[in-house]
Amino acid sequence: MEFGYYPGCALHGSSNDYEKSIRACMKVLNAGLKELDDWICCGATAAHSLNHKLSTALPARNLAIAERDGVGSVLAPCPMCSMELIKAGRALRESEQMRRQMSEIVELKVEGKTDVINLIQVFERIGIETIKSAVKNPLADLKPACYYGCLLTRPAKVVQFDDCERPRSMELILEALGAAPVSWNYATECCGAGLTMANEATVLELANKILKNAAGSGANCIVVACPMCHVNLDMKQSAVERRYDTAHGLPIYYLSDVVGLALGLNKKELAIDKHFVCARAQVKR
């Protein structure tokens, strides 16, 4: 099985631990990742806030590259990227005029027919049963709070993935790995995402609520599938603790980290050692 791969800036920047972890998992599961050639940034919040046309054009260029190279399904592990790519794809499919205009702007023919998927969907397509049968190291001690954040399921009409209020897709994977996901309230609340830099106070407040509720619900870690969520909950966790005078100490794992651990990979292979909050004892190998 092979997927097209759009890492996005984060996974080639400060969230390179996420990329390493995904690649390690894919290798064990015999799934190939074909990175889009010379992909460009999706524009993220900055583009859709400041320049609507640009926020379609930047993703459209990447979709055009995928179409040119005959890549059908593309994994975009960052939900911001994947939402922007899906949104642009929809806009392209809906209007002939948009297809003409964008093909001109991005200098490649683009129709928006690429199937853009997130990391959860990649695991689903590989097969939860397949993953389950490959588990070497059941995660019996893990009680994760599965954190979806905003853009994995929202806006529901655009991304059309899982139930936007009560998603379960990550829980199903984690249950297959032997973990016992907890039920909690902040699974789809926002962590402040891209405002980390520009408006830190907001991010710390939102992150604190999320960490507090996860811990209060009996979770011993949080599992995310988003580089921004990881930054805000992991890297910023000590700042949260200082500001609110608490001690959460909750390790934040990428979904691929926990899949990889169950498949027998170690902390280093999954770059878990690069996280800020120390991994829990049960994954200290």
Added chain:
Amino acid sequence: MARIGVFICWCGENIARTVDIEKATAEVAKIPGVRCAINYKYMCSDPGQAMVREKIQREKLQGVVVASCSPHMHLKTFRAAAKTAGLNPYLVEMANVREHCSWVHHDKEKATEKAIGLIRMTVGKVLRNRALDPIKVPLTKRALVIGGGVAGIQAALDIADAGCEVVLVEREPSIGGKMAGLSETFPTLDCSQCILTPRMVETGQHPNIKLYSYSEIESVEGFVGNFKVTIRKKARYIDIDKCTGCGECWTKCPSKKTPSEFDYGLANRTAIYMPFPQAVPARPVIDKDACIKFKTGKCGLCLKRCQAGAINFEDEDKLITEEVGAIVTAAGYQLYDIGKDQPNAKLSGYGEYGYGEYADVITSLQFERLSSASGPTSGEIKRPSDGETPKKVVFVSCVGSRDNAKGISYCSKICCMYTAKHTMLYKHKVHDGEAHVFYMDIRAGGKNYEEFVRRAIEQDGAIYHRGRVSKITRENGKLIVRGADTLVGEPVTIEADMVVLAAAMRPAVGVLELAQKLKLGYDEFGFLSESHPKLRPVETNTAGIYICGACQAPKDIPRPWRRRRRRRAKCW
């Protein structure tokens, strides 16, 4: 040469706005066989009808075409006018240039052309019409009433009191419907039971009413005056004639864990059960799916205890045929399912409200049971999760209603009123409690309704927040209700002990299947369509079949009560 008169109506502006009336009149006057063509602003009015009569007589017309609205609306009117002028009414036809033309087009030129075409066709039809004489057919002076809720009970009693026989078919084991489970009713706060139960008894004992409880309509054949109705009498496993209703069976039944339908799951019932103590008929029924005898073959305790020998595990569904002349449909309503599971793809649920997940997030009908003297808490307000008295209750209006994104655009009409009532009932019982209401608009049109809502706010101290609730979660034993108060322009968070959701009203389960059996029209939400909302509000487009109650549209209790008079008058 034939002598046809064409009468074109402006319908005020309804037709004249889009169809060039003068041009159409001039054009149709040229159609071979048309003797005269005239137009008038309101052809159905007295002067309009007089014009028709006058032309028939003066021009010795042999046929009439009225180009106006749908024949559903006024064919009878114009045929009657023609008759008084001496023309056989069946030589009158209508060209529908309103619904089929002016209302659905914008381009005046093309609409005029189409109107002329429609009139031309109708002239062609009248040219081939022959005078007809009506014949008399005997009719069965008996009525079928479908549904034994408040609307159906009242319809049945009215018809029966007028001296006609009534066949009343109720799907549940007892009549009474939703109202039987209500606590006190707005705007008087008198007890629902005191109003309804005497009428239920009367219905059960009325010499003119034949009651089929626990029965459904299988099929309907025939036509107005002569319907043949097949009724499926579902296997009750109890011979209701032998049974005395002593209660020995259900008090001894060992299968006690089935959620009670009457209490909306707030309490459990046995497998052999009486729906509620005031049921009519006051006879139990066996729930086959819960019964140990049916599941394992062992048990049969009720059979042993029954002195009357009324228990019959071999009972089967029976089909019975009844002949009636008119049918009244009072199939009622159900609440919108708030949670994830929805009956069809058009609807979606409120995952954000946690209904079904948090025991203390309940529906309005569940709150009725909690505050009812006949309810599982004997009328004491205790929350389902732990039986504690909730000190802070949030009532949420418009759950489903007026929510296009969830698939329901209409207002359910009664929620504003019963929510105000709920706050009163709560405050009357929990004096130190806080009642918060989230609402979008307060719709309290009705005698003493607005005053009732003001009383809830001013005298009983209900706190109204103008805004919708966005999310309900649970933290540390409290339900965290996050909404907005748009009047202060702030988000509002309330830590509540219990939340009551005013779910939308939807047509009852199975109304669509029933509509198909009866060949009735229904709207996009499944509510049954009346013939005309103003002129024929209780008739359907199928002659001899009438509708009343909440299967037509969301209604409160006084409304069907008032409408019954019309219906009775219409049946015969």
Added chain:
Amino acid sequence: METLEKVDSAFAGTSVEACYQCGKCTGGCPVAGLMDLMPNQLVRLVQLGRLEKAMASTAIWHCVSCQTCTTRCPQSVDCAGILDVLRQMSAEQGKAAPELRRVLVFQKAFLDNIRRNGRLNEVELIGFFKTLAFLKDFNIPLLMKDTLLAPQLMQRGKLHVIGEKVRDRAVVRRIFDRCTKPGKGA
């Protein structure tokens, strides 16, 4: 005040006219408590064509684009999309609220970074943003904030001083030009 026609075209596709002011957007907004105007009030101002007030609000820069408002709206109004349009207008017309201009500065720096490199160079962006913000309002705490994280990031191999660049940077610049200069390529 803008003419309603102009309002209509800029907000096309957001169903702004369908809003009936229920406030569910405000109730679910994670940052409503920080906003000077509530999301429902911003939508109302747009309905009335009173864009000046909406554009000058801090609310549009507090918005985290989490899409909760759009997702829960009973009238399917794209509330988050409306705020996008307001931010773009506010930026173009120089109306951004001074208290939160740093959000705009950051986003501009972000786009500028993409324009030059095709992909984000985090070190360059952070440096650029902080310098800009510092020059604008001498924000020393902001300048110092996160600097303590730098060695830790470096140690974890997460900080790349020389960021990635795409090969065909010329095409990226042309895409930006076509999207920013009206009439060209559109």
